[in-house]
Amino acid sequence: MSDWMEEHDLDEEADASPVVRPYFITKGRTRAKVDFPIETLIVTSAEGEKAFSRLGFEQAHVIEVCRAARSVAEVASIVAIPLGVARVILGDLAEEGLIKVYEPGSRDDTALLRRLIDGIRAL
Amino acid sequence: MAFAHSELSTAKNLTPVKLVIAGGFGVGKTTFVHTISEIRPVSTEAAMTEVSIGVDDTSKVAGKTTTTVAMDFGRLRVDGGFMLYLFGTPGQDRFGFMWDDLVRGALGAIVLVDTRRFDDCWYAVDYFEDRDIPFVVGVNCFNAMLHHDLDDVREALAVGDHVPVLSFDARDKESTKGMLVAVLERALERALLRSV
Numbered sequence: 181m182s183d184w185m186e187e188h189d190l191d192e193e194a195d196a197s198p199v200v201r202p203y204f205i206t207k208g209r210t211r212a213k214v215d216f217p218i219e220t221l222i223v224t225s226a227e228g229e230k231a232f233s234r235l236g237f238e239q240a241h242v243i244e245v246c247r248a249a250r251s252v253a254e255v256a257s258i259v260a261i262p263l264g265v266a267r268v269i270l271g272d273l274a275e276e277g278l279i280k281v282y283e284p285g286s287r288d289d290t291a292l293l294r295r296l297i298d299g300i301r302a303l
Numbered sequence: 304m305a306f307a308h309s310e311l312s313t314a315k316n317l318t319p320v321k322l323v324i325a326g327g328f329g330v331g332k333t334t335f336v337h338t339i340s341e342i343r344p345v346s347t348e349a350a351m352t353e354v355s356i357g358v359d360d361t362s363k364v365a366g367k368t369t370t371t372v373a374m375d376f377g378r379l380r381v382d383g384g385f386m387l388y389l390f391g392t393p394g395q396d397r398f399g400f401m402w403d404d405l406v407r408g409a410l411g412a413i414v415l416v417d418t419r420r421f422d423d424c425w426y427a428v429d430y431f432e433d434r435d436i437p438f439v440v441g442v443n444c445f446n447a448m449l450h451h452d453l454d455d456v457r458e459a460l461a462v463g464d465h466v467p468v469l470s471f472d473a474r475d476k477e478s479t480k481g482m483l484v485a486v487l488e489r490a491l492e493r494a495l496l497r498s499v
Contacts, residue, residue, distance in 0.1 A: 217408040218347075219321040219388040251319060251388055253376055257347040263404075285318045285385070287410040287437065290498065292385075293491040296320065296410075299382030300483050 213271035214281075218253040218263065221282035222246045222270060228278035235278075242269055246279055316384045322486060323406050325392040325431075326415030327423020331443040331473035332391035333375050335415065339479045340377025340389065347374055374405060387483075392427070402430060411486040412438040415473070421459050428460055437490040439467040441482050465492075 224246040232243055238259065245258050256266035273279045285292045324332045336344045375391040390405055406412070414427045424440075431438040442456055457468045467485050471478040 217321070218390070218405065219319045219386075219408070221317060221319040221386060249317060249386065251378070251386070253347045253374070253388070253390070254345065254378075257345045263347055282317050282319055284408045285320045285410070286408075287490050288494050288497060290491060290494045292318070292320070293410070293487055293494060295382050296385060296387070297484055297487045297491065299385065300387075300480055300487070303379070303381070303480060 209268050212264070212267035213275055214267075216252045216267055216270060216281070217284050219251050219284050221249045221251055222255060223249045223280045223282070225278055225280050227276070228273065231276070231278050239269055239273060242266075242273060243278065249282070317386065318384060319386045319388060321388045321390060321409045322483065323390050323392060323409045323412040324415065325412055325424070325427035325438075327417060327420055330415040330417045330420075330423065332415055334473040335413075335443075335479055335482075336375060336377040336389045336391055338474055338476055339379060339483070341379045342377055344375050344377040344391075347376070374401070406430075406434070406436065409436060411490040412436055413482055413486050414438055414440050416440055416442050416456060416460070418442060418456060424460070428462060432462075435493075437486065437493045439469060439482065439486045439489055442468070442470045443473045444470050465489075 222242075224243050228243045228246075232240055235243060238261065241259050242255055245255055250258070252266055252270060253263065255270065256263045259266065261269075270279065274281055287293070324335050326332055333344060374393060376388055378386055378388045381387050390409075392405060393401060412427070412431050414424050414431070416424050428438075428440075430436075440456065440460060440462060442453065453468050453470060457466075460468075462468065467489060469482065469485055471482050473479060
């Protein structure tokens with residue numbers, strides 16, 4: 181580790197780090213209330229729009245981003261937060277009914293698989 | 304998830320689904336996603352938190368709170384009602400702990416093979432076989448040149464006859480579509496077997 185520190189300008193590293201530590205946003209929680217798979221689709225609900233002005237910065241940002249359907253992975257990417265943090269925020273928003281959650285389809289669903297195969301062929 | 308059911312019942316018909324693109328570094332995963340995705344492939348970072356304890360003592364490094372690893376992904380709308388996500392796996396085995404999260408719920412996987420470096424894909428083949436996740440093997444043919452016969456690839460990887468081994472071109476849209484169809488057909492075959 182000392183080699184690493186010698187090779188890197190620590191002041192520069194500090195400047196590059198986020199002003200707010202990711203887990204400060206979640207008040208130190210690393211476990212989400214709901215364990216969303218990364219492709220779960222999220223859309224802001226009407227309640228979410230109404231709540232927009234009272235939300236914290238990151239929560240409001242998520243509400244804004246999810247006006248178009250976004251996966252959990254996209255939310256993390258666009259809001260520039262780690263996946264785990266995105267899950268904690270989304271779990272909170274879902275619990276309050278501020279977002280709609282579209283759960284992923286199953287690989288045991290033969291009708292779904294057939295529709296996908298036909299749909300991709302038609303692309 | 305009691306809160307979600309009432310929402311889902313009134314939600315428009317939109318179902319997310321996921322396929323995973325696995326394989327070694329530089330084998331064409333990002334190219335694959337880029338060729339077929341409707342959005343420019345983006346990446347997200349998963350924080351190494353609990354797993355990193357003892358390995359990467361972040362308290363010793365000023366201004367550094369988490370170690371992250373990027374995952375590339377893209378998406379395409381299919382048949383109006385589906386949002387198909389394609390996730391590329393992080394290349395190295397040492398990120399294996401991330402695979403459970405990445406792969407959970409996937410319809411299937413495409414394992415890309417570089418025939419000069421078979422070693423890079425054994426981890427993926429074992430992973431999907433062990434978990435009964437339907438997968439196909441894709442040999443990315445740069446410049447339409449196949450270094451090995453596909454039967455040799457099958458033998459080298461020791462995959463069963465039920466696993467399709469196909470050559471394709473990651474830069475070609477029709478060719479990548481063919482790979483998506485191949486893995487979904489394999490998934491359908493598996494689902495039909497399970498339902499009887």
